[in-house]
Amino acid sequence: MAAGAGLSPPLAVLESGYGKDNGALLENSGAEGRENAKQSKGGRPPRSLSTIQLCGRAVRHANSADLDVDFGSLDFKSPSEEKGGFLPIFRSGSYAEIGPKPYMEDEHICVDNLVEYLGPTVDCQFAGAFYGVFDGHGGRDAAVFTQKNILKFIVEDTEFTNCLDKAIRNAFVKADQALASTCALDTSSGTTALTAFISGRTLVVANAGDCRAVLGKRGRAVEMSRDHKPNCSIEKLRIEKLGGTVYDGYLNGQLSVARALGDWHMKGPKGSFGPLSAEPELKQVILTDEDEFLIMGCDGLWDVMSSQCAVTIARKELMLHNDPERCSRELVREALKRNTCDNLTVIVVCFSPEPPPRIEIPKTRVRRSISAEGLSFLKEVLDSNI
Template sequence: MKVFDGHGGVDAASFTKKNIMKLVMEDKHFPTSTKKATRSAFVKTDHALADASSLDRSSGTTALTALILDKTMLIANAGDSRAVLGKRGRAIELSKDHKPNCTSERLRIEKLGGVIYDGYLNGQLSVARALGDWHIKGTKGSLCPLSCEPELEEIVLTEEDEYLIMGCDGLWDVMSSQCAVTMVRRELMQHNDPERCSQALVKEALQRNSCDNLTVVVVCFSPEAPPRIEIPKSHKRRSISAEGLDLLKGVLNEL
């Protein structure tokens, strides 16, 4: 599964969509080390964008991929798209938004000589990591504040892990991760159709006046709809939802 959010034209996003997963599977480290293969594929794709004379060098794209082998899922992200796991109603963020103002990204950018103007890297891009954008990166091999290196997150899926939401920043600009997870779970319990869930998230983001591109993918890990979360019986009325109760339990368990 993959999500790309292009800027400066469609060239980089279209090229990356066609090639990046193929490069992962062709890498010498695949499948023994999917992390090395994925990281290598991001860099190779970025360099291929620089070498392709037919492509616009000012075109760039964020890249978010999810690769599942057996019960292991690897999330790779470069840019401000986001992957969120639905875990019995709780939202677990599996990627970090690479915004220039993010502390770790800002420190990396400034260390490499870059600057941030009004939230934009070198006054030009609203993301700190992307593939392409060779009009900013300069020449291959040179250190550049705009990185194509993905951040990786690997997890082993369990029975509590119900679905994955992947979306570009047009969704997350107007909706929290927990809101999206709660909405998808409710939709799945009604019709168990992940495609309709994706459409519902896009529709909701538009109603919330999202002003950016909207790409959303929902992937279910089971053919069955999520089960209802049982609330312990009590004589006292509760004002917290089942999803909220499960979220609270998860937070307490992590303390």
Template sequence: MAAGTEFSPYGMLESGFNRDNMSTGEDIMSQNTDHLKQMVIRKPPRHVSGVRHSMSTATLQPPHSPDFGFGIVAVTDGKSDFLPMIRSGSCAEKGPKQYMEDEHICIDDLLEYLDGIEGFPSPGAFYGVFDGHGGTDAATYVRKNILKFIIEDSQFPVCLEKAIQNAYVKADHAFADNASLDISSGTTVLTALVFGRMMVVANAGDCRAVLGKRGRAIELSKDHKPNSPSERLRIEQLGGAIYDGYLNGQLSVARALGDWHMKGPKGSACPLSAEPELQQIQLTEDDEFLIIGCDGLWDVMSSQCAVTITRKELMVHNDPERCSRELVREALKRNTCDNLTVIVICFSPDPPPRIEIPQTRVRRSISVEGLNFLKGVLDSNS
């Protein structure tokens, strides 16, 4: 999967959790922590929904150009009270491959799923895409167990990033200890945990998470390909080698769970890493949806193109499941060579508002959002 070229304003957190790289800054992180500490978490009554939301305060005017679906948007300041309303849809297809090795998980309401377990605010949700290789054992095992390892970690919920990082490594080690499974199989893993207004994306491998922010594609994960500069440096420092884009001539990703025929003793540093990179953001009304998918999608589609297609579809029918099916169909039309798994997660009950190029007496200019939208339309039609 070719790494995307879209610019992301968010910093990437490595295993050391270098918060200096976060574009939101330590002050926002501190506010997040204070916000969590003030939450009163208790099991909700059965007849009361565990998901709360605040409606968008956007004011829409009639569309100027129906062909492109633009419209004028004026958004008032109400982000401090915003809570996402979570809904999702997914689609998985074998594609041109002989076997389906992908797995995925979609949980829109963790309070209900976990029967009101202590430690989760409302809303809470969890999603994951697991792109298996060498068989399905690793992908299936991680799908069934990764959430349990997160919740049971001693760092949960005080430090979500550390709990998730620990869970990936623990799942990898537990898989190696399971004598009934083929531990030479492997899987890439990308998960997204929504925790109140916060969302934490963790990635080990070449799946990708892309945020749709008022028509703009924001990549919340980095493709872990052996040839990427940071992964190549890490691999070579640990004694690994890259041949024709493959780690040690065997694997097309630099991070994965499983593949224990390529790893040393548990706990030792290894060119093939199970440690994820993490990204934490605070959701606002501008954050419309998240797309997570395996490399079968991103091999043939840019991040901006996927966001443009999804946003356009949501404006028509407001159904995330139909959006995920459309992305899969488009990838098949573009002759993807891999399995396909796509999840679309929406953060509002409403369809995205229309975007219009502002009109002036002297000259006509285009907003950043409008420019990104046009780029995506051109990309999707190419």
């Protein structure tokens, strides 16, 4: 690890659970999702499969709200209750490419200013941001629908202003059930879902599937999500307890992820607990001035690149040009150079208008042969054993 990097605060894991379906569906977007529409304000990439998909956002705002955590519930504070200290300013950029696959099934969303994006129709009295990556399979329907509706399901949930983690869980389950109920959608289509909801200094990441979010903390990678692969010991145990099997790394010999929205041809009746779960895992952290950026990417990136490698590349790029969009593009290009076999979608979210500062390495007479990245990895291993 590069000298000068501090220890990260412990991550608080919010236990995941199913919520009840609240109300009717907000919109039926199956047909609309198949249109070759323009890039939306939310950050959806273009639909063309022959061209590179690209989306960037750079919206600044000064008002921020803090978020307290109390026994798993998240209570919003007004900006006047902010007690000074680091206040993030959100800038994001994204880049997506079809890669070696014949079809593009990824979707994503970038919202740097929630108040501006949601407008007066939603009672959103706090500043914040929202980002999501959705890696579809078996067709585009599930990814398109989830990208268009997941944020609405969150902000219109009855728990939104009182308990954010419950609202997010409910939104994932509601989107999953909607994929079975909406006639215009292909029920055999599925998608992983990774979202990041930020309010003030509080970052809440929800994940169902094998996309990944990684926090760049003064050059050190801090993983904010866990890959839900069927052969992961925790997921394998859960799958087998619910009557499923893992064969050659695939759930029931069919699916390479243990959690996903949709895929109703593999699930039981609504409300039942099956081996394939739409239940997200949540992690939250309070951002500090050491937290420089967040990388969100589909498995096409992480199949060929470690979390620490991605943070090292991103930090180097941001120090050169301070452009999260160009940074996302470089990560995609690097994954292609490493012969990834999947679609690629990457979002980079910066928390400061300034580029990451240079990390000064203390002068020493003792010569060392380990790189800064190697030191970071060693420190992470030592920290985990304390």
